[in-house]
Amino acid sequence: MSGKAGFAAKALTDAEDRLLEAEEPLAGLQLRCGGELPGTIAIPILLEAVRKSRRYGMKLARTLTAQDGEERYTAFIEVLPRDGEEGCEVIVRNWRATAVPQVTEEQADHRRTVIDRHLAEVWALLDKDQRLQAVQGDAPDISAVVSAMHEGLGRPWTDFIVPKGMSHLQPMHWRLLDGSAVEIEGSIRDWRANLVPRLGQAGEPNGFELLLVSDQPPPEVRRNRRASDTGGATSGARMVGKEVAPALRQPISRIIANAESIRTRLAGPLADDYANYASEIAAAGQHLLGLLDDLTDLEVVESPDFSTAPDLIDLADVARQAAGILGVRAKDKDIRLVLPNGGDSLEATAEFRRVLQVLLNLLGNAINYSPAGSEVWVRLENEGTKARMIVADQGPGLSEEDAARVFEKFERLGRSGDGGSGLGLYISRRLARAMGGELSVESAPGQGARFILDLPAA
């Protein structure tokens, strides 16, 4: 190992292949590759050479190529086991840096999309008019805006997230919004919005993926976020909402996002069969997300100190908002939603968000299990001390036994494969009771079902 030919740097490693000390330029490369000094070697080829030299007990020599995003480095490295110690000595020669070869704009765009999709903390599906179809995101500083978006499905995304320095009527053409800096209420981080078009047959976008990316990491996640939401600690056995759901939500969202881009052939032409498989993957992913939401809610409502924040609300408002969210789905199934008259109102003391959740569940079930061409009614009745909301359908109805079981946990009434978890009604009833009300059902086979939500009147 003698000789000064092309000498550039020297370094020492230990028994666990950590870089103990290193001279420049190697030290800088180690840091830019994401490593620490001292710390495990972050340059893959160097790590392999050092590991082998230590294991073989031999002097090795390799050519090193590495890249730190800006430049490509090449060098000749010699590695020798240190006498009487477990680590190695590294000698770097002929260090050379060259600019990373240019990539075409198209390649760069594609790469950016792939990276953004993996880094996005808010991910949403938009229709061709940039209206929200689905939204996902779970960092603590954005959860407020995500739940607002969730409740505002069907509205343009720019209603919730404001592009910086654009006072124009939103949403503008997607190309103008793509890559723009945006502000998210409640977050102090800088965000960038990226719109990835889903192309239709004629090459025009028939929808978008909205990816919100920030270069700054999310604020430290409080481990008991769910618990603190509900005002106290929950028992140790309840793990899904706190531990599992946040960890699963992101990968599942990625699966869905990727399956969607396969299904919509974003990455190129594909046989129909495969596109169909992708759509099945996406649907299964959506189901899993729904299930996670249900399980999380289940834990919340089952926790001993679960409480709601009652307020003076108008049940007619809740009904109109729920109908707005599920209107498209009902229309798809050719089901007519009959709402209280525009002027009607009925005040109750309850938490708006929770009542909406119950109503969405009841309406969703009604739409799912009613025949095409039928009607679903939402009616309001003033019962003195109670404010009553009724969801009635013209579906197959429930037998007496089924009506008794339908609020039980995980009760599917023999159904399967329709994406339900058997938790919706159970959770809804728990919510109703937590607000001092009740959820019940009246039904007979062939007569349709009437779900009755009673809440304390205002």
Place this chain on the structure above:
Amino acid sequence: MLGYGGGMIEAAASTASPETVEIVLRQELARGDARAETVVPILRHLLANETNSVFGDDILARVRGMAEHIACQLLDELAGDDEVEGKEARITALTGAFYENAPFLAHLHALAMEWQLSERMLARFTLDPVLSPLVQALVASKDEATQALAMKALASQARFCQAQRRMTLPLSEMPGDHLHFALLCLRNLAGEGEDEAAQRAEAAIRARYDEGKTRLGMLSQLIMSMGSGAIAALSLTHAGTALFLTALAIGSGQDRDAATLSTNDGQLARLALALRSAGMKPEGVNEQFVSLHPDITLPEGFEQLGVDRAAAILAAGGSYPGG
């Protein structure tokens, strides 16, 4: 290679059911037929091979020679000053183990092919296998470090030529990974009461070894020290076979053994892509083809293939066991 695996038939006999016996016999017959079908094509290939074939007699003999020489050196080290007992059988056992390791075998094969290419270049262009125009220039370099390195590389290349003529490969010239594997084979082979001797032999070989001083190590360092000038080494007739292959491997991000194989006439696409991805201009690639494969013209449109695309196609292709 065409040996018959009799184990299957015995296994079937013990299960005793007439149906299974029939099934097994039928499968075995089919397997035998399949083997028989390959005999003639392989034989035809071996008979029809030209001097530059990947399976020439010369190549096979050279691979065997190097493997046996490696085994012999290991056994000599093990025995120390004593005479090695049952040497022939132990050499066969060791080389048998070597041949099981595809990258190891591929490396010996690549060395044999490299030597064959050197001889062809000598015959066709009177290109000296040791002192190519580029090596002469480097040796005459004003930069002392480069000059010293070039001198050492030149000396090791001369030793390589001598060793190839003798069909040998010194342990000190093997790549570290392969030497490590060979030592593991030796450790496996060491018989009762030999443990201590085997450990001593192994430790001595490991301590002596320095990959940076192998011919391949020095060629790599020489190419790295040339910086962007290394592109000059991508000319076969200018750089000579040895430096050319190292430059091709480093430039195209391939294993040197894979790069060597690509100079064979069955691997034209790999060679063209490797040269292009190493940054050589399409006209330059054409020139290399004139020296290596005078009868071949590159596909139309090759001049439009970008360096990055060439690298991407190359990376997406199958990998050579040596790689």
